Amino acid sequence: MSPEGADLALDQVSKSYGQVVALDKISFDVKAGELFGFVGSNGAGKTTAMRIALGVLAADSGEVRFGGAPITPRTRSRIGYMPEERGLYPKMKVFDQLAYLAELHGLSGSDARQRADGWIDRLGLRQRRLDEVQKLSLGNQQRVQLAAALVHDPAVLVLDEPFSGLDPLAVDVMSEVLREKAATGVPVVFSSHQLDLVERLCDRIGIIRSGRLVACGTVTELTADASSQLIVSAPRAEAGWAKQLPGVTVLDEDAERTVLELDPGVDDQEVLRAALETGPVREFRRRRPTLTELFRNVVSGGRK
Numbered sequence: 001m002s003p004e005g006a007d008l009a010l011d012q013v014s015k016s017y018g019q020v021v022a023l024d025k026i027s028f029d030v031k032a033g034e035l036f037g038f039v040g041s042n043g044a045g046k047t048t049a050m051r052i053a054l055g056v057l058a059a060d061s062g063e064v065r066f067g068g069a070p071i072t073p074r075t076r077s078r079i080g081y082m083p084e085e086r087g088l089y090p091k092m093k094v095f096d097q098l099a100y101l102a103e104l105h106g107l108s109g110s111d112a113r114q115r116a117d118g119w120i121d122r123l124g125l126r127q128r129r130l131d132e133v134q135k136l137s138l139g140n141q142q143r144v145q146l147a148a149a150l151v152h153d154p155a156v157l158v159l160d161e162p163f164s165g166l167d168p169l170a171v172d173v174m175s176e177v178l179r180e181k182a183a184t185g186v187p188v189v190f191s192s193h194q195l196d197l198v199e200r201l202c203d204r205i206g207i208i209r210s211g212r213l214v215a216c217g218t219v220t221e222l223t224a225d226a227s228s229q230l231i232v233s234a235p236r237a238e239a240g241w242a243k244q245l246p247g248v249t250v251l252d253e254d255a256e257r258t259v260l261e262l263d264p265g266v267d268d269q270e271v272l273r274a275a276l277e278t279g280p281v282r283e284f285r286r287r288r289p290t291l292t293e294l295f296r297n298v299v300s301g302g303r304k
């Protein structure tokens with residue numbers, strides 16, 4: 001029985017390259033059936049963490065587990081990996097490449113060819129089936145790379161920036177395939193700088209900064225936690241009505257609405273009382289930051 005339906009976990013993983021600490025005791029898990037987005041600035045440590053998860057790079061300390069047990073060569077072969085430096089054979093034809101990779105993973109010749117063709121169709125590569133990989137556009141090469149990660153029906157998917165450089169249609173296809181794969185009980189983790197996409201697609205998100213995981217959770221959890229902005233509509237209030245409130249910064253103000261940022265510990269009900277003193281209050285609600293705003297806040301050191 002394959003270990004499908006198992007979690008992938010990184011536990012206290014550290015890695016340095018000489019003086020550079022790339023990962024500093026990083027821990028997170030990707031649950032079976034979950035789509036996990038891994039985000040962070042350039043050089044934050046995403047590729048290093050993914051390469052360690054895959055086992056192509058050794059950690060200095062810590063452990064990677066799959067289904068609760070340390071990764072072995074056998075479980076490693078059940079991981080589908082899409083590296084950042086796309087690792088295809090440039091002169092091989094798309095179909096031959098995929099069938100070859102499937103055979104390398106132990107499939108029989110006919111199964112391998114069938115799988116290769118299945119993914120070629122699924123990823124819209126039928127017209128390119130007999131083209132050399134090096135002659136494909138970058139986006140199509142990426143589709144082949146995804147097919148290569150999937151052709152052996154992996155039990156875990158680890159993808160390094162799979163969306164970079166894709167056109168909107170290819171983004172849709174990639175998103176659908178990842179969702180479908182997760183729905184079969186496979187943990188799927190991918191890194192990306194496209195935060196709107198990550199926000200839309202992922203069940204949970206990990207934000208890494210300088211080799212440390214500084215936030216992890218669902219978008220709702222992360223943004224609720226960071227939600228310190230208020231939107232207030234008090235139509236009879238005079239301009240600047242909120243300026244003197246202690247611990248409150250006016251971010252934006254027009255005739256309709258005022259957007260306020262509250263310092264930690266400030267009671268929003270105090271703000272409501274102040275607003276009511278100006279007349280009727282038509283709208284009063286917390287504004288959740290987008291993932292992009294949260295990310296900026298977290299990586300610029302606003303929050304540990």
Ligand SMILES: Nc1ncnc2c1ncn2[C@@H]1O[C@H](COP(=O)(O)OP(=O)(O)OP(=O)(O)O)[C@@H](O)[C@H]1O
Pocket residue numbers: 017020021022040041042043044045046047048049
């Ligand atoms: N082979 C290496 N030798 C020395 N330093 C390295 C090596 N690989 C990575 N690093 C360093 O480790 C840190 C983490 O790099 P990593 O590639 O994991 O970041 P990343 O989050 O994937 O970045 P990006 O978003 O730019 O792809 C960086 O400071 C990088 O310069």
